[in-house]
Amino acid sequence: MALSPQSLASAHDLDLVSLAVAGGRDAFGELVRRHGSAVRGLLRRMGADPALADDLAQDAFLAAFEQIADFRGEGTFQAWVKRIAARLYVKRWRRDSRLDLMAEPPSPDVEPSLGENGAADRLDLDEALRSLGPTERVCVSLCYGGGLSHAEAALALNAPLGTVKSHVKRGLDKLRARMAPRSALEDPESAAHV
Amino acid sequence: MSDRTFEMELERQFAAAPILADTDTFAFLVTQRLDRGWTFRRMLIGGLGVVGGLIGAGQILGSGLLTRLDTITAQSDDLVKSGIAGLPAVRGLTNLLSTGLSMDGQVLWMSAGLGVLAVGLFVTRAIREL
Numbered sequence: 001m002a003l004s005p006q007s008l009a010s011a012h013d014l015d016l017v018s019l020a021v022a023g024g025r026d027a028f029g030e031l032v033r034r035h036g037s038a039v040r041g042l043l044r045r046m047g048a049d050p051a052l053a054d055d056l057a058q059d060a061f062l063a064a065f066e067q068i069a070d071f072r073g074e075g076t077f078q079a080w081v082k083r084i085a086a087r088l089y090v091k092r093w094r095r096d097s098r099l100d101l102m103a104e105p106p107s108p109d110v111e112p113s114l115g116e117n118g119a120a121d122r123l124d125l126d127e128a129l130r131s132l133g134p135t136e137r138v139c140v141s142l143c144y145g146g147g148l149s150h151a152e153a154a155l156a157l158n159a160p161l162g163t164v165k166s167h168v169k170r171g172l173d174k175l176r177a178r179m180a181p182r183s184a185l186e187d188p189e190s191a192a193h194v
Numbered sequence: 195m196s197d198r199t200f201e202m203e204l205e206r207q208f209a210a211a212p213i214l215a216d217t218d219t220f221a222f223l224v225t226q227r228l229d230r231g232w233t234f235r236r237m238l239i240g241g242l243g244v245v246g247g248l249i250g251a252g253q254i255l256g257s258g259l260l261t262r263l264d265t266i267t268a269q270s271d272d273l274v275k276s277g278i279a280g281l282p283a284v285r286g287l288t289n290l291l292s293t294g295l296s297m298d299g300q301v302l303w304m305s306a307g308l309g310v311l312a313v314g315l316f317v318t319r320a321i322r323e324l
Contacts, residue, residue, distance in 0.1 A: 025228050028225070029222075029224070030221075032221040033217055033220075033221035036217055036220045036221055036224070037212065040214060045208070054220065058227060061224045125204070144208050172204075179203075
């Protein structure tokens with residue numbers, strides 16, 4: 001049964017998924033419109049340049065359409081596609097031999113800055129992620145953006161679990177150092193304990 | 195800030211992705227690729243169907259199936275005619291029909307085939323409408 005664009009726009013994700021399972025490409029298009037930005041944003045945060053992020057996001061949505069009957073609705077549709085996209089990025093990354101999980105992480109380009117003016121030091125996640133090494137960035141993004149567990153990330157990266165956990169830990173420490181001023185300003189109670 | 199609180203904040207910020215300006219264009223590109231893939235599949239399936247049909251037709255012609263079908267048809271035609279001839283009540287009706295319509299076995303086969311085709315089309319249409 002075909003729905004009008006207005007009906008599609010107001011339909012719930014799960015209803016759109018049901019229509020897409022029956023071959024409804026219009027319904028799937030609505031899902032892409034809703035969640036495309038989030039998937040592309042995740043890929044950019046993982047380190048992909050905008051063009052690559054768009055290509056991989058398209059591939060992820062096409063793969064999602066192929067496998068949509070497997071979507072059980074246990075999580076959100078967006079989280080499901082993000083996982084597909086994150087795995088695609090890791091696959092591409094490994095294929096391009098840019099992944100060296102055993103390498104010592106490089107020093108961040110920019111040291112965590114805790115200048116005099118706290119407001120000026122507010123850093124958003126995108127900026128903070130740039131201070132991470134590529135491997136740390138991918139590991140942190142996989143686990144906190146892609147929703148993968150450490151074990152799933154290790155499997156996707158074909159790396160030992162301990163190595164992935166180390167990269168995540170180091171990445172989190174760096175992010176915390178860069179994002180702390182912002183959090184402290186937003187939460188005075190926490191600031192009092194810092 | 196505790197580790198867990200920081201991790202939750204991180205997850206929240208990851209989830210709060212900005213809406214990109216070219217959302218509709220991106221969606222259009224994806225659906226365009228879907229449509230292209232769909233068209234390609236249909237053409238591929240259609241092409242394979244034609245090739246398979248040609249091979250099947252070649253096999254049928256080569257095996258002399260049509261000749262055997264013709265024989266079977268003629269035999270069944272004779273059987274039906276002899277059966278009808280044995281029924282006095284139907285004889286008059288048959289005579290009446292045979293004046294305007296030649297009901298031999300081949301017509302029956304073709305009618306049955308067309309009937310199956312019509313039912314198939316109807317079912318296909320009904321499924322698409324659902």
